[in-house]
Amino acid sequence: MPFEPVGSGLSIVVCSTCRLSPEQRGDGDGRGGGALFGQVLKSVRDGDPGYHGIDIQAMPCLFACGEPVAVHLRAAGKFSYVLGRFNPDEPAARAILDYALLYAESDIGSVRYAEWPQGVKGHFLTRSPPEGHILP
Numbered sequence: 001m002p003f004e005p006v007g008s009g010l011s012i013v014v015c016s017t018c019r020l021s022p023e024q025r026g027d028g029d030g031r032g033g034g035a036l037f038g039q040v041l042k043s044v045r046d047g048d049p050g051y052h053g054i055d056i057q058a059m060p061c062l063f064a065c066g067e068p069v070a071v072h073l074r075a076a077g078k079f080s081y082v083l084g085r086f087n088p089d090e091p092a093a094r095a096i097l098d099y100a101l102l103y104a105e106s107d108i109g110s111v112r113y114a115e116w117p118q119g120v121k122g123h124f125l126t127r128s129p130p131e132g133h134i135l136p
């Protein structure tokens with residue numbers, strides 16, 4: 001399956017196939033956690049002009065299946081991060097979006113821990129350097 005081109009700017013890629021939790025695949029209507037979280041993230045983003053520069057994208061499986069719901073934060077020339085263990089709700093969405101704004105303002109995608117929204121603490125799974133770069 002070929003990649004689908006998307007914008008290369010600041011974006012949050014939601015795993016569209018994540019479970020609601022390790023114990024529960026979906027809600028009572030059969031909607032999975034990733035699908036729900038994508039909707040919530042877009043709704044919160046659309047409801048606040050401060051978040052409008054953040055693209056919300058989705059794709060199946062970020063290979064963090066044991067830590068649902070997983071998301072990937074990325075922007076050109078910065079570290080990218082996979083975060084997981086989110087409930088697909090508004091407080092989690094707002095924490096990720098707030099972190100994304102701080103991330104966008106940073107030089108290389110490193111945000112001082114003291115500035116992290118409480119809702120992202122304990123949710124980081126991986127950090128990856130941008131293509132063509134590593135830390136010395």
Ligand code: FES
Binds near residue numbers: 062
């Ligand atoms: S199903 Fe979400 S990371 Fe694999």
